Amino acid sequence: MTRTIRRRMVYISIPAISGTFHIETPIGTEIVPLFHATNPVKKRLYEGEKSKMQSNRVNVFTSFISGGAMKKYIVAPMLAFVLFGTQCVLAQKGNMSHEKSMVKRAIAVVTPTKGNSVRGTVSFEAGDKGLRVIANLTGLTPGHHGFHVHEFGDISSEDGSSAGGHFNPTGMPHSMPMSDKRHAGDMGNIDADAEGNVHLDYIDPVMKLNGPNSIIGHAVIIHSKEDDFKTQPTGNAGPRVAQGVIGIAK
Incomplete structure (x- = not known):
């Protein structure tokens, strides 16, 4: 069975x-x-x-x-x-x-501070080797001008002072752009031609569009004088002649 x-x-x-x-x-x-x-x-x-x-x-x-x-x-x-x-x-x-x-591109539309006529754009593009910085500006006096990212995205003041000091989240000393010990906002100098125009295109190894040290929301500041890369913490670059908030671009 x-x-x-x-x-x-x-x-x-x-x-x-x-x-x-x-x-x-x-x-x-x-x-x-x-x-x-x-x-x-x-x-x-x-x-x-x-x-x-x-x-x-x-x-x-x-x-x-x-x-x-x-x-x-x-x-x-x-x-x-x-x-x-x-x-x-x-x-x-x-x-x-x-x-x-992930942010891949950002831009700052630069406008003049009181008594100046500097205008243009500074764009930032993320890449494998660093952040590509492209500046197209007009209305400057011929010669070198300090060029930095500053701490606050506040451009409400007439003289640019509301943007604060250089963007420096890691507490480094002020230095030149290619130094490994520098402010995150240290972009060095721009060189205006005889007509006051600037075209700059370089790769910055320190600045970031993403992460805790992102430059998004901070401000681009252009100064009246040359950055000497020595004077702490400003580079003795003189008054601020232009300013613009860094925002995300398409």
């Missing part, structure tokens, strides 16, 4: 990004996701005595087993695949969101 043994089954519905997966597994099977394989939180499925589900479907309760003798467990392939795949999709979406939030 042949005896047939029927094991009662439990049906599990698992929501996922691409739909809902259904798993049929014997009652008592312990399911451990792959990402808990090194330190599994054991989950035991068991049948509730007062189940009101139709057919042989049952309520599924999850209990966390701590302490006691460790029992052998199995990894349900479909569950592991679904959970792992879902994690991958979420991680990919997180990376994409992070990339979209």
Whole structure:
């Protein structure tokens, strides 16, 4: 006489990004996701005595087993695949969101302080080797002029003083742009031609558009005199002849 043994089954519905997966597994099977394989939180499925589900479907309760003798467990392939795949999709979406939030370009529209006529733009573009700085300005007197990012994006004062001192989040001494010990805002000098025009294009190794030391929201200040790179903390560059707040660009 042949005896047939029927094991009662439990049906599990698992929501996922691409739909809902259904798993049929014997009652008592312990399911451990792959990402808990090194330190599994054991989950035991068991049948509730007062189940009101139709057919042989049952309520599924999850209990966390701590302490006691460790029992052998199995990894349900479909569950592991679904959970792992879902994690991958979420991680990919997180990376994409992070990339979209990264600032790649910024610009300051420069306007004159009282009694001056300097105007133009200073743009910043993030690159692999540093921050590309492009300045196009008019209305300067011929010669060298100190050129810095200052602490505050406040250009409400007529003389530019509301922008504060040089942007210096790391507490370094004032120096030249290519020094590894300098203010983050030390961009050196710009050189105006005989007509008072400036075109500058260089790579700055220190300034950032992203992170805690981002220059976004700070101010570009242009001075009346040359920065000597020695006098602390200003470079003795004289009064401020132009100012502009650095904002995110398209």
